[in-house]
Amino acid sequence: MTTGAEPSPDDTDGDLRAGGGRTTPFGSPGARDTARVERARKLAARRGGLLPLNRLAELAAQLLGVESAQVSVVADEQTVMGGAGVASQTVGVRTAAADSLCTVTVEAGAPVLVPDTTLDPRVRDLPAVTSGAIGSYLGVPLRAGDHVVGALCVFGREPRAWSDDDVALLQQLTGPAMTELELAALETSYEEDRVLWQLAVDAAGVGAFDWDLATGALRWDERLLALFGHDRTTFGGTIQAFEECVHPDDRARVGAALQEAIETCGEYEAEYRVVRPDGRLRWVAARGHAVTGEDGSAVRVVGAAYDTTAVREGEARVGRILEAMPTAFFQLDPEWRFTYANPEARLLLGGIGTDVVGHDIWELFPAARGTEFERHYRGSVASGEPSSFEAYYPPPLDDWYEVRCWPAPDGLSVYFLGITERRRAQELLARRARRAALLAEATKALTDTLDEEEAVGRLTKLLVPALGDWCVVTLVDGTLPDDLLSERSWRRRLRDVGWWADDPALRPLVERYAQLRVPALTDESLVVQALVSSAPVVVPEGAADRIASILQPGEATDICRRLAPSAAVVIPLRGRGRVAGLMSVFRGEGRETFTEEDIEVLADVAERAGLALDNASLYAGQRELAEGLQRSLLTAPPEPDHLEVVVRYEPAAEAAQVGGDWYDAFLQPDGATTLVIGDVIGHDTAAAAAMGQVRTLLRGIAVTTEEGPAAVLRRVDAAMTTLQVDTMATAVVARLEQTPQERAEGVTRLRWSNAGHPPPVVVVPTEDGGMTSRLLWADAANPMLGLLTGIPGDEEPRDDSVVVLPRGSTLLLYTDGLVERRGHVLDEGLEQLREVLTDLARQDLPLQELSDQLLHRMLPGWTEDDVAIVAVRLHPEDRPRPPTAGRGKVPTGVAPPPAVTPPAGGGPAASSGGPA
Numbered sequence: 001m002t003t004g005a006e007p008s009p010d011d012t013d014g015d016l017r018a019g020g021g022r023t024t025p026f027g028s029p030g031a032r033d034t035a036r037v038e039r040a041r042k043l044a045a046r047r048g049g050l051l052p053l054n055r056l057a058e059l060a061a062q063l064l065g066v067e068s069a070q071v072s073v074v075a076d077e078q079t080v081m082g083g084a085g086v087a088s089q090t091v092g093v094r095t096a097a098a099d100s101l102c103t104v105t106v107e108a109g110a111p112v113l114v115p116d117t118t119l120d121p122r123v124r125d126l127p128a129v130t131s132g133a134i135g136s137y138l139g140v141p142l143r144a145g146d147h148v149v150g151a152l153c154v155f156g157r158e159p160r161a162w163s164d165d166d167v168a169l170l171q172q173l174t175g176p177a178m179t180e181l182e183l184a185a186l187e188t189s190y191e192e193d194r195v196l197w198q199l200a201v202d203a204a205g206v207g208a209f210d211w212d213l214a215t216g217a218l219r220w221d222e223r224l225l226a227l228f229g230h231d232r233t234t235f236g237g238t239i240q241a242f243e244e245c246v247h248p249d250d251r252a253r254v255g256a257a258l259q260e261a262i263e264t265c266g267e268y269e270a271e272y273r274v275v276r277p278d279g280r281l282r283w284v285a286a287r288g289h290a291v292t293g294e295d296g297s298a299v300r301v302v303g304a305a306y307d308t309t310a311v312r313e314g315e316a317r318v319g320r321i322l323e324a325m326p327t328a329f330f331q332l333d334p335e336w337r338f339t340y341a342n343p344e345a346r347l348l349l350g351g352i353g354t355d356v357v358g359h360d361i362w363e364l365f366p367a368a369r370g371t372e373f374e375r376h377y378r379g380s381v382a383s384g385e386p387s388s389f390e391a392y393y394p395p396p397l398d399d400w401y402e403v404r405c406w407p408a409p410d411g412l413s414v415y416f417l418g419i420t421e422r423r424r425a426q427e428l429l430a431r432r433a434r435r436a437a438l439l440a441e442a443t444k445a446l447t448d449t450l451d452e453e454e455a456v457g458r459l460t461k462l463l464v465p466a467l468g469d470w471c472v473v474t475l476v477d478g479t480l481p482d483d484l485l486s487e488r489s490w491r492r493r494l495r496d497v498g499w500w501a502d503d504p505a506l507r508p509l510v511e512r513y514a515q516l517r518v519p520a521l522t523d524e525s526l527v528v529q530a531l532v533s534s535a536p537v538v539v540p541e542g543a544a545d546r547i548a549s550i551l552q553p554g555e556a557t558d559i560c561r562r563l564a565p566s567a568a569v570v571i572p573l574r575g576r577g578r579v580a581g582l583m584s585v586f587r588g589e590g591r592e593t594f595t596e597e598d599i600e601v602l603a604d605v606a607e608r609a610g611l612a613l614d615n616a617s618l619y620a621g622q623r624e625l626a627e628g629l630q631r632s633l634l635t636a637p638p639e640p641d642h643l644e645v646v647v648r649y650e651p652a653a654e655a656a657q658v659g660g661d662w663y664d665a666f667l668q669p670d671g672a673t674t675l676v677i678g679d680v681i682g683h684d685t686a687a688a689a690a691m692g693q694v695r696t697l698l699r700g701i702a703v704t705t706e707e708g709p710a711a712v713l714r715r716v717d718a719a720m721t722t723l724q725v726d727t728m729a730t731a732v733v734a735r736l737e738q739t740p741q742e743r744a745e746g747v748t749r750l751r752w753s754n755a756g757h758p759p760p761v762v763v764v765p766t767e768d769g770g771m772t773s774r775l776l777w778a779d780a781a782n783p784m785l786g787l788l789t790g791i792p793g794d795e796e797p798r799d800d801s802v803v804v805l806p807r808g809s810t811l812l813l814y815t816d817g818l819v820e821r822r823g824h825v826l827d828e829g830l831e832q833l834r835e836v837l838t839d840l841a842r843q844d845l846p847l848q849e850l851s852d853q854l855l856h857r858m859l860p861g862w863t864e865d866d867v868a869i870v871a872v873r874l875h876p877e878d879r880p881r882p883p884t885a886g887r888g889k890v891p892t893g894v895a896p897p898p899a900v901t902p903p904a905g906g907g908p909a910a911s912s913g914g915p916a
Contacts, residue, residue: 078095646851748809
């Protein structure tokens with residue numbers, strides 16, 4: 001066998017040294033079977049390979065799960081007649097037989113199995129092996145009578161063990177392969193005969209005629225004149241002149257055909273003999289049709305004629321070949337009657353108990369009406385194009401067929417092959433592939449989430465409609481006792497938390513049934529049986545009556561009868577040492593009951609689901625503990641009169657993990673609102689503890705000093721240095737300030753300082769009623785907390801930035817978990833955040849809903865980092881703030897700062913410039 005990766009014959013010494021001292025393709029020198037080689041040469045005569053053999057090679061590769069397959073004919077050279085994978089590059093290529101692995105198969109005359117080509121002395125020194133192109137090989141011989149003429153093989157780059165089933169499957173494909181080779185050889189031989197005929201046609205021409213019925217003038221073109229042996233001077237140009245050219249024995253028949261076409265304004269078709277002026281006799285086929293005039297009667301007949309002499313003379317020889325062909329072939333006339341069926345066709349169609357020739361196909365085979373057979377047969381005749389298809393015919397034939405049909409002047413020719421065994425192999429492979437795909441999808445869907453309810457929801461969509469028409473999934477709380485029924489309150493341990501139905505009309509009923517089922521369960525119910533036995537419980541038929549009989553009377557029983565399941569399966573979902581739940585799958589009337597294969601697939605899905613639900617349960621408990629600890633360190637936001645503050649905290653997906661993200665929002669004695677967002681480096685209890693320290697320091701300093709954000713951060717630096725708080729953190733401290741004049745103008749000043757944290761985002765209304773957003777980059781880059789000492793005399797600068805915001809603006813502070821993803825650029829996350837926040841603000845959502853939607857759209861299903869956000873909405877219009885118990889009235893205005901520094905270029909408008 002030669003592949004695209006093999007050296008050319010010129011690169012080898014032509015000596016096949018594959019072990020055992022073999023020096024020629026077939027035994028000792030001079031011992032080649034001349035008849036075998038001649039037969040192989042005829043089968044390889046078609047240049048460029050055969051397309052059907054390419055498809056057969058693709059099928060072989062697919063069925064055996066290998067990279068490549070090849071059909072080779074081996075004479076004194078190897079010719080690749082069909083290939084798939086690597087072999088597709090060499091289809092039609094002829095190479096030295098001595099370099100081919102298929103030569104080993106031909107010489108052996110039996111299947112050759114090579115799991116590892118580098119270890120097999122028969123082939124290890126062949127170029128395709130030494131080059132690494134072939135690591136494993138399986139070939140079976142192709143036989144033409146008593147001769148082995150080639151091989152059908154599959155191969156791959158890696159070693160592989162071959163089974164008896166692999167050999168059997170490949171051997172089943174040798175029949176179709178030889179059929180294609182024999183048919184191609186037949187067509188090649190037939191084409192050689194047609195060449196002579198075509199040369200005659202080209203010499204004489206295929207010409208057109210036009211007979212004017214009103215004037216009687218008959219016009220022939222130059223080709224038709226040459227075909228009849230005349231020229232313009234010798235042909236009379238009348239219908240009588242034409243009749244004189246026709247053989248006397250055929251004139252009446254030809255005249256009748258013309259007259260019928262004229263009278264019916266229909267088609268004209270005739271094949272007749274012509275006596276040329278030189279006395280030579282030729283066969284001519286003519287076709288035409290009558291053209292109607294304004295009154296609906298024929299006014300002319302037009303058509304064409306061509307020489308069929310070679311065809312007539314070759315028909316007898318073709319008939320002999322068709323009789324000997326080992327592939328079924330038959331021919332139908334224009335009236336759909338069998339005019340010919342070779343012996344193989346008679347054998348395959350013999351189940352009807354009569355000879356088919358002379359009978360109407362639709363009468364002999366009524367089950368073919370309305371099927372692929374009729375559609376393709378009639379379509380091919382109507383279009384004049386060949387057609388191929390696969391279809392099943394019921395008893396008495398009871399077989400699958402691969403069919404090819406092509407129209408001919410005298411009807412339809414049909415070649416067909418029984419492929420039932422091949423179809424069974426394909427269906428088995430497809431079922432296994434569907435099962436593997438379903439299990440892979442189940443594994444991915446159930447392991448991608450650690451939320452029990454989401455996992456159950458995904459499970460129901462996997463079960464329906466693939467394995468059932470509707471289903472109910474039950475969760476089990478805790479570990480059930482060994483003797484379940486000894487616990488009187490066992491029903492309290494069960495919760496039907498998921499359900500689904502393929503038919504939308506049934507979904508409300510299934511949902512109601514799931515709400516009522518557990519209280520209605522009896523000790524004999526299928527659910528109890530599955531829990532006690534820890535094994536599937538199957539009701540193959542009559543499921544509605546069976547289930548209703550073991551439910552307590554009431555609405556649940558009534559709904560069960562309305563749902564009318566015909567078959568049911570209840571399977572435990574086993575976790576680690578306990579039953580985590582149950583899945584109940586039902587099928588309705590009109591669907592087959594559960595097969596053993598269905599039960600096996602359900603059991604596999606249940607095994608994966610049980611582990612997933614057990615993991616989700618363990619994770620939920622650990623995450624609840626961690627989240628509770630984290631939230632205990634955070635406080636609720638204040639409620640100023642001119643703005644709304646909403647906070648959100650989303651812990652990382654990893655269970656029992658606390659982190660350093662925090663938020664804070666509080667009112668200052670001077671009426672300003674201070675906002676803080678921060679992130680201590682780390683994701684453990686130490687980070688959480690450090691976060692608590694830094695947050696407390698910052699909160700206390702900000703409240704007691706009433707200084708601006710930059711000054712507060714400098715004091716936090718100093719406090720961390722003095723108290724030896726050994727940690728680093730990023731943070732943004734912001735103050736929302738408003739003088740009486742600004743309040744009257746409906747604007748608010750935002751003053752902030754950024755210590756190495758992602759920039760805040762602000763969305764402000766535009767004059768045209770829209771929304772625009774900006775990232776608030778600081779005037780200068782300031783380092784993280786914990787990097788500066790903050791000690792007086794050794795202070796490093798921290799800067800404030802200021803922007804003026806109009807009413808209706810939305811401000812967002814957030815931690816990096818909202819915008820950073822592994823494998824993604826931070827700038828992309830920031831741009832996505834800006835676009836999402838702008839879109840949500842345009843929808844005029846309440847701030848609470850906007851915050852929830854923002855997290856939903858920004859965060860993936862599995863988060864690797866904590867996320868904290870502080871969202872602020874400046875009320876569109878001034879409104880009084882309700883009094884707060886336990887606190888005195890907080891003034892709403894503050895004095896303007898001594899000096900305001902506008903943001904560096906590109907930022908929102910400074911305090912002196914109006915809205916951002």
